[in-house]
Amino acid sequence: MTPPTKNKPMFYAPHHFVLVPAALIMVIYTVRRYLSVAGNDDEISRLWFSVMVLAIIGLGALVMLRQHYALTLQDRLLRLEVRQRYFELTGQRLQPLETQLTLKQILSLRFAGDAELPALVQAAIKESLSPKDIQARIQDFQFDPMRV
Secondary structure, eight states: OOOOOOOOOOOOHIIIIIIHHHHHHHHHHHHHHHHHHTTOOSHHHHHHHHHHHHHHHHHHHHHHHHHHHHHHHHHHHHHHHHHHHHHHHHSSOSGGGGGGSOHHHHHHHTTSOTTTHHHHHHHHHHHTOOHHHHHHHOSSOOOOTTOO
Protein backbone atom coordinates (compact mmCIF):
# COMPACT_ATOMS: atom_id res chain seq x y z
CA MET A 1 0.00 0.00 0.00
CA THR A 2 1.29 3.42 -0.95
CA PRO A 3 0.72 5.96 1.80
CA PRO A 4 -1.24 9.05 0.85
CA THR A 5 0.89 12.01 -0.08
CA LYS A 6 0.02 15.66 -0.09
CA ASN A 7 -1.11 17.27 -3.30
CA LYS A 8 1.52 19.60 -4.65
CA PRO A 9 0.44 23.14 -5.51
CA MET A 10 -0.23 23.78 -9.16
CA PHE A 11 0.40 27.14 -10.78
CA TYR A 12 -1.49 28.75 -13.62
CA ALA A 13 1.12 31.11 -15.05
CA PRO A 14 -1.17 33.91 -16.34
CA HIS A 15 -2.93 34.06 -12.98
CA HIS A 16 -0.09 33.49 -10.53
CA PHE A 17 2.77 35.17 -12.36
CA VAL A 18 1.06 37.97 -14.33
CA LEU A 19 -2.34 39.06 -12.97
CA VAL A 20 -1.70 38.66 -9.24
CA PRO A 21 1.70 40.41 -9.31
CA ALA A 22 0.25 43.19 -11.49
CA ALA A 23 -2.66 43.63 -9.08
CA LEU A 24 -0.26 43.61 -6.13
CA ILE A 25 1.90 46.27 -7.79
CA MET A 26 -1.24 48.32 -8.43
CA VAL A 27 -2.25 48.04 -4.78
CA ILE A 28 1.19 49.11 -3.58
CA TYR A 29 1.33 51.99 -6.06
CA THR A 30 -2.13 53.30 -5.22
CA VAL A 31 -1.53 53.02 -1.46
CA ARG A 32 1.71 55.02 -1.82
CA ARG A 33 0.01 57.64 -4.03
CA TYR A 34 -2.89 57.95 -1.61
CA LEU A 35 -0.59 58.26 1.41
CA SER A 36 1.24 61.14 -0.31
CA VAL A 37 -1.99 63.12 -0.60
CA ALA A 38 -3.82 61.79 2.48
CA GLY A 39 -5.22 64.48 4.74
CA ASN A 40 -5.89 66.83 1.85
CA ASP A 41 -9.56 67.41 1.30
CA ASP A 42 -9.43 67.69 -2.45
CA GLU A 43 -10.47 65.67 -5.45
CA ILE A 44 -7.05 64.12 -5.99
CA SER A 45 -6.92 62.56 -2.51
CA ARG A 46 -10.47 61.21 -2.88
CA LEU A 47 -9.63 59.86 -6.34
CA TRP A 48 -6.50 58.05 -5.12
CA PHE A 49 -8.41 56.67 -2.15
CA SER A 50 -11.09 55.29 -4.48
CA VAL A 51 -8.54 53.78 -6.85
CA MET A 52 -6.68 52.25 -3.89
CA VAL A 53 -9.84 50.63 -2.52
CA LEU A 54 -10.76 49.27 -5.95
CA ALA A 55 -7.25 47.85 -6.42
CA ILE A 56 -7.38 46.12 -3.03
CA ILE A 57 -10.83 44.69 -3.71
CA GLY A 58 -9.74 43.54 -7.19
CA LEU A 59 -6.65 41.81 -5.82
CA GLY A 60 -8.68 40.08 -3.12
CA ALA A 61 -11.29 38.89 -5.58
CA LEU A 62 -8.64 37.71 -8.03
CA VAL A 63 -6.90 35.65 -5.39
CA MET A 64 -9.99 34.16 -3.75
CA LEU A 65 -12.31 33.46 -6.66
CA ARG A 66 -9.93 31.46 -8.81
CA GLN A 67 -9.31 28.83 -6.15
CA HIS A 68 -12.91 28.80 -4.95
CA TYR A 69 -14.35 28.13 -8.39
CA ALA A 70 -11.77 25.49 -9.22
CA LEU A 71 -12.38 23.54 -6.01
CA THR A 72 -16.15 23.79 -6.28
CA LEU A 73 -16.05 22.42 -9.83
CA GLN A 74 -13.64 19.66 -8.81
CA ASP A 75 -15.90 18.65 -5.92
CA ARG A 76 -18.82 18.27 -8.33
CA LEU A 77 -16.75 16.26 -10.79
CA LEU A 78 -15.36 14.02 -8.06
CA ARG A 79 -18.86 13.32 -6.74
CA LEU A 80 -19.89 12.29 -10.25
CA GLU A 81 -16.78 10.12 -10.55
CA VAL A 82 -17.58 8.27 -7.32
CA ARG A 83 -21.20 7.86 -8.44
CA GLN A 84 -20.09 6.40 -11.78
CA ARG A 85 -17.55 4.05 -10.23
CA TYR A 86 -20.07 2.84 -7.64
CA PHE A 87 -22.65 2.19 -10.37
CA GLU A 88 -20.13 0.34 -12.54
CA LEU A 89 -19.09 -1.85 -9.61
CA THR A 90 -22.48 -2.59 -8.06
CA GLY A 91 -25.07 -1.87 -10.74
CA GLN A 92 -26.84 0.36 -8.21
CA ARG A 93 -26.99 4.12 -7.99
CA LEU A 94 -25.04 5.85 -5.23
CA GLN A 95 -27.29 8.92 -5.28
CA PRO A 96 -29.90 7.52 -2.82
CA LEU A 97 -27.11 6.78 -0.33
CA GLU A 98 -25.54 10.22 -0.68
CA THR A 99 -28.05 11.75 1.74
CA GLN A 100 -26.35 9.68 4.45
CA LEU A 101 -22.84 10.80 3.44
CA THR A 102 -21.16 14.18 3.67
CA LEU A 103 -19.34 15.67 0.72
CA LYS A 104 -16.02 15.17 2.51
CA GLN A 105 -16.80 11.48 3.00
CA ILE A 106 -17.62 11.11 -0.70
CA LEU A 107 -14.41 12.91 -1.64
CA SER A 108 -12.45 10.54 0.61
CA LEU A 109 -14.10 7.51 -0.97
CA ARG A 110 -12.63 8.43 -4.35
CA PHE A 111 -9.23 7.21 -3.12
CA ALA A 112 -10.51 3.65 -2.64
CA GLY A 113 -9.71 0.95 -5.16
CA ASP A 114 -12.54 -0.70 -7.09
CA ALA A 115 -12.50 -3.86 -4.97
CA GLU A 116 -13.06 -2.00 -1.71
CA LEU A 117 -15.28 0.93 -2.74
CA PRO A 118 -18.74 -0.68 -2.30
CA ALA A 119 -17.94 -2.11 1.14
CA LEU A 120 -16.32 1.13 2.22
CA VAL A 121 -19.41 3.12 1.21
CA GLN A 122 -21.57 0.85 3.37
CA ALA A 123 -19.11 1.08 6.29
CA ALA A 124 -18.99 4.88 6.00
CA ILE A 125 -22.78 5.01 6.25
CA LYS A 126 -23.22 2.43 9.02
CA GLU A 127 -20.30 3.55 11.18
CA SER A 128 -20.40 7.29 10.35
CA LEU A 129 -16.73 7.20 9.45
CA SER A 130 -14.88 10.51 9.23
CA PRO A 131 -12.96 11.25 6.03
CA LYS A 132 -9.69 10.43 7.81
CA ASP A 133 -11.13 7.13 9.05
CA ILE A 134 -12.23 6.28 5.52
CA GLN A 135 -8.75 6.96 4.16
CA ALA A 136 -7.17 4.93 6.97
CA ARG A 137 -9.23 1.87 5.94
CA ILE A 138 -8.26 2.06 2.28
CA GLN A 139 -5.93 -0.78 1.33
CA ASP A 140 -5.55 0.03 -2.38
CA PHE A 141 -5.04 3.81 -2.20
CA GLN A 142 -5.64 5.55 -5.54
CA PHE A 143 -3.90 8.92 -5.19
CA ASP A 144 -5.32 11.86 -7.14
CA PRO A 145 -2.41 13.91 -8.55
CA MET A 146 -4.69 16.22 -10.56
CA ARG A 147 -6.44 17.97 -7.65
CA VAL A 148 -5.64 21.69 -7.56
